[in-house]
Amino acid sequence: MSLILSAPARFRTGSQWTPTLYRGLATHFTRASASAALAHPSPSASQPVPDVASEGNLPMISMDGRKVTVGWDSRTWSRFHSIWLRDHCRCPECFHAITKQRMIDTFKIPPDITPIKINATTSGLQVSWPSSEPHVSLYPWSWLQTNSYDPPLRPRETQLEKIMWSSQIQTSPPTITYQEAMAEDDRGLYKWLNHVDHFGMCFISGVPPTPEATEELSQRIAFIRETQYGKFWDFTSDLARGDTAYTTLALGAHTDNTYFTDPCGLQLFHLLSHTHGSGGSTLLVDGFHVAATLKKLHPDAYSILSQTPVPAHAAGEPSALYQPYPTSGYPVLSHDPVTRELTQVRWNNDDRSVMNNLDPHQVEEWYNAIRTWQKLLTSADLEYWVQLSAGTAVIIDNHRVLHGRSAFTGKRRMCGAYIGADEYRSKLAVLREKFASTTSDSEIADRSVWNPAL
Ligand SMILES: C[N+](C)(C)CCCC[C@H](N)C(=O)O
Numbered sequence: 372m373s374l375i376l377s378a379p380a381r382f383r384t385g386s387q388w389t390p391t392l393y394r395g396l397a398t399h400f401t402r403a404s405a406s407a408a409l410a411h412p413s414p415s416a417s418q419p420v421p422d423v424a425s426e427g428n429l430p431m432i433s434m435d436g437r438k439v440t441v442g443w444d445s446r447t448w449s450r451f452h453s454i455w456l457r458d459h460c461r462c463p464e465c466f467h468a469i470t471k472q473r474m475i476d477t478f479k480i481p482p483d484i485t486p487i488k489i490n491a492t493t494s495g496l497q498v499s500w501p502s503s504e505p506h507v508s509l510y511p512w513s514w515l516q517t518n519s520y521d522p523p524l525r526p527r528e529t530q531l532e533k534i535m536w537s538s539q540i541q542t543s544p545p546t547i548t549y550q551e552a553m554a555e556d557d558r559g560l561y562k563w564l565n566h567v568d569h570f571g572m573c574f575i576s577g578v579p580p581t582p583e584a585t586e587e588l589s590q591r592i593a594f595i596r597e598t599q600y601g602k603f604w605d606f607t608s609d610l611a612r613g614d615t616a617y618t619t620l621a622l623g624a625h626t627d628n629t630y631f632t633d634p635c636g637l638q639l640f641h642l643l644s645h646t647h648g649s650g651g652s653t654l655l656v657d658g659f660h661v662a663a664t665l666k667k668l669h670p671d672a673y674s675i676l677s678q679t680p681v682p683a684h685a686a687g688e689p690s691a692l693y694q695p696y697p698t699s700g701y702p703v704l705s706h707d708p709v710t711r712e713l714t715q716v717r718w719n720n721d722d723r724s725v726m727n728n729l730d731p732h733q734v735e736e737w738y739n740a741i742r743t744w745q746k747l748l749t750s751a752d753l754e755y756w757v758q759l760s761a762g763t764a765v766i767i768d769n770h771r772v773l774h775g776r777s778a779f780t781g782k783r784r785m786c787g788a789y790i791g792a793d794e795y796r797s798k799l800a801v802l803r804e805k806f807a808s809t810t811s812d813s814e815i816a817d818r819s820v821w822n823p824a825l
């Protein structure tokens with residue numbers, strides 16, 4: 372039995388629209404209108420999806436077999452599997468309100484579950500489920516729009532705009548002051564991490580020239596990630612550790628930790644002193660810009676660097692022998708499996724191990740590909756050379772920005788720290804909740820179970 376409610380004017384006569392579509396309570400469509408509606412092609416996901424707020428502007432809803440359909444407007448439809456809806460119920464019984472963890476036993480939901488009733492309310496889609504004890508779920512409309520998968524309606528929260536840069540950035544590199552970074556209201560910290568998210572690096576001026584102040588600065592972001600080099604590092608060219616960073620040698624543009632399965636996310640450097648010598652200039656290169664250029668000019672090389680795993684090792688310490696897992700390593704260029712966006716550059720030719728997994732027919736083209744990569748990496752317009760000095764630290768996204776240094780003489784003391792990639796992103800996400808969204812402090816304190824990140 373279907374309740375025919377008066378459809379609002381805008382849906383009554385539209386050429387593509389059958390007049391028997393409903394709002395509010397619906398148990399099911401008549402066969403004709405349901406198939407017409409469900410068959411209605413959902414336009415590209417780029418269509419603006421109307422905000423749903425008031426009684427007069429509720430979406431059309433229907434259910435047909437194991438799916439619930441929500442019509443946002445005459446051209447935009449989402450279809451949700453009933454099993455998916457039931458599994459994503461976020462009532463306190465099904466989803467822990469404090470820990471934000473699923474409580475419902477997904478595997479006890481009947482695979483063929485279908486609602487006994489659905490209802491469009493101003494708070495969202497209400498679904499009544501068949502069960503021994505009645506269970507009603509409510510899904511906010513905005514949450515349904517955000518998580519619509521058939522079709523996807525909103526671009527996945529992937530990455531904030533990445534601002535590619537070249538050597539020209541030297542005219543005004545992203546910088547914050549130590550005072551801003553240390554301010555307890557976290558506004559400066561948010562500005563700092565937004566710079567890192569957009570540029571992959573940021574300078575910090577006015578840092579007291581001590582390891583203690585530099586360590587404290589690093590810990591404003593998150594706890595320091597300890598490695599075989601220690602926690603907070605304060606190093607010079609004394610081979611205290613088995614790595615050429617602890618020498619006076621030049622280091623070509625590289626990312627650190629290619630020998631880890633999960634390379635550190637951020638790397639902070641603060642040059643404390645350099646006496647009785649010269650050189651030791653710092654090199655920064657936007658690996659995302661180099662990759663974009665490679666993709667445009669040499670797509671075959673880009674593809675090879677995106678597919679060929681590169682083994683690596685850190686074997687300079689007798690007490691450690693680091694290799695990534697699997698030991699075949701990871702490609703120079705890694706991508707998001709969903710969006711296909713570039714997510715990580717991993718490149719350190721000094722730390723690279725034997726290339727013993729290459730297809731014999733690939734060997735020369737692989738070397739041609741890395742040669743082309745290296746040529747771009749070392750091109751004058753992409754290299755940003757900067758002479759660090761005590762008081763100005765720099766932080767880089769080790770998944771995007773490559774760094775290096777020129778050879779030097781004399782006594783040079785550098786300190787800094789690694790921060791984990793997930794710790795960095797978590798802090799930025801929390802700061803975004805605090806500053807970028809309109810939610811009140813109290814709502815921030817009690818993160819919603821409908822938070823788009825969950
Ligand atoms: C930063 N710190 C001086 C502590 C260690 C440097 C390690 C460098 C290593 N070759 C790599 O590329 O990861």
Ligand SMILES: O=C(O)CCC(=O)C(=O)O
Binds near residue numbers: 616622651774775776
């Ligand atoms: O000494 C420097 O300036 C940088 C050393 C380096 O590349 C590293 O520690 O990864």
